[in-house]
Amino acid sequence: MNTTCSPSTCTPATSGVTESLRKPLYNINGNAEAYEIRVELPGVPKSNVKLDLEENILTVRGERSTTVPEGMKALHRELSPLSYLLRLRLNAPVSEDQMTAKLEDGVLTVRLPLKEVAKPRQIPVL
Amino acid sequence: MKIIRTNPFSLNRVSDFDEWFRHPLAGLPSLSTLINNLGEVFPGVAGDKLAVDVHEDKDNYFASFEVPGVKKEDVKIELNNGMLTVAAEKREKDGEKESSYSLTRSVSVPEGVNAEAIAAKLEDGILTVTLPKQERTKPRTIALS
Numbered sequence: 001m002n003t004t005c006s007p008s009t010c011t012p013a014t015s016g017v018t019e020s021l022r023k024p025l026y027n028i029n030g031n032a033e034a035y036e037i038r039v040e041l042p043g044v045p046k047s048n049v050k051l052d053l054e055e056n057i058l059t060v061r062g063e064r065s066t067t068v069p070e071g072m073k074a075l076h077r078e079l080s081p082l083s084y085l086l087r088l089r090l091n092a093p094v095s096e097d098q099m100t101a102k103l104e105d106g107v108l109t110v111r112l113p114l115k116e117v118a119k120p121r122q123i124p125v126l
Numbered sequence: 127m128k129i130i131r132t133n134p135f136s137l138n139r140v141s142d143f144d145e146w147f148r149h150p151l152a153g154l155p156s157l158s159t160l161i162n163n164l165g166e167v168f169p170g171v172a173g174d175k176l177a178v179d180v181h182e183d184k185d186n187y188f189a190s191f192e193v194p195g196v197k198k199e200d201v202k203i204e205l206n207n208g209m210l211t212v213a214a215e216k217r218e219k220d221g222e223k224e225s226s227y228s229l230t231r232s233v234s235v236p237e238g239v240n241a242e243a244i245a246a247k248l249e250d251g252i253l254t255v256t257l258p259k260q261e262r263t264k265p266r267t268i269a270l271s
Contacts, residue, residue, distance in 0.1 A: 025194075038195075040194040040195065040251070041194065041250075041251065042192040042193065042194040042250065042251030042252055043192070043250055043251065043252050044250060044251075045250050065250075071183050071184070072181045072182065072183045072188070073181060073182050073183070074179070074180070074181050075180040075181060075182055075187075076178070076179065076180040077179050077180075078177040078178055078179060079177050079178070079179045079190065079192055103250075105193075105194065105195055105196060105197060105248070105250075105251050106192075106193070106194035106195065106250045106251015106252065107194050107195040107251065
C-alpha cells in the first residue's frame with residue numbers, strides 16, 4: 001500500500017498564517033483492512049492535537065506546549081520549539097466514522113479502516 | 127562516587143557563543159563525537175545521539191530529551207563520574223516485525239548539583255531530568271549592615 005504525499009500537500013498552508021511549522025516524523029503501515037499511521041509528536045499534550053480528514057486529505061496538527069516557565073533561563077537548546085503539521089493525501093477511501101486515534105508517549109497512532117469498496121476481493125472462478 | 131569539578135561560573139567567557147557552547151551540561155563536542163564513534167566501532171555500545179535542551183532556574187537545572195515512543199521502563203539514567211547518561215531503547219512495530227534501537231546522550235553535570243536529589247519524569251515523549259542545585263550554589267542576597 002502506498003500513500004502519496006505531493007509537495008503541495010506536505011508543506012504548511014500559507015493562507016496568511018505566519019506561524020512556523022515543521023513536518024513530524026511519521027510512518028505508515030497498511031494491510032487489506034486499514035491504514036495505520038504513526039506520527040511522532042514529542043512535547044505535544046493530548047489537548048493540543050488536532051486531527052482532521054477532509055476529502056481525502058488527513059491533517060495532523062500538534063502544538064507543542066511551551067515547556068519553559070517564567071524565570072527559567074535556557075542554557076543550551078537543541079530541541080525545536082516549532083509545532084507540527086502533517087498533511088497526507090490518502091489514495092483509498094476510508095471509513096471516516098470508524099477512524100480512531102490515540103496519543104501515547106508522544107506518538108500519535110491513527111487507524112483508518114478502508115471502505116468496503118477499497119478492500120481486495122476474491123473473485124471465484126466458476 | 128567521584129565528581130569531576132567543573133565550575134560553570136568560572137569559565138573565561140570570551141563571547142556569548144562560547145558560553146552557550148561550553149556550558150558543562152551541554153556536553154563537550156569532542157566527547158559526543160567520541161561516543162558516536164564508539165558506536166560505530168562497537169555496535170551496541172552507543173547509538174544515535176539524543177537531542178537535549180538545558181534550562182535553569184534559581185533552584186534547579188533541567189535537561190530535557192526528546193524520546194517519542196519510548197516507554198518508561200526502556201529509559202535508563204545513570205550518573206557516573208559527574209556525567210549524566212540517558213539511554214533510551216525505542217521499540218517499533220512494523221506490521222509483524224518488531225525492531226528496536228537505542229538512543230543515548232551524555233552531558234556533564236556542573237558542580238553544585240545535589241546528586242542524591244536528581245529526579246526524572248517522562249511526559250508526552252519528553253524526558254525531563256531535574257538536577258537540584260545545592261543550597262550554597264543558589265544566589266544569595268547579603269544584607270549590608
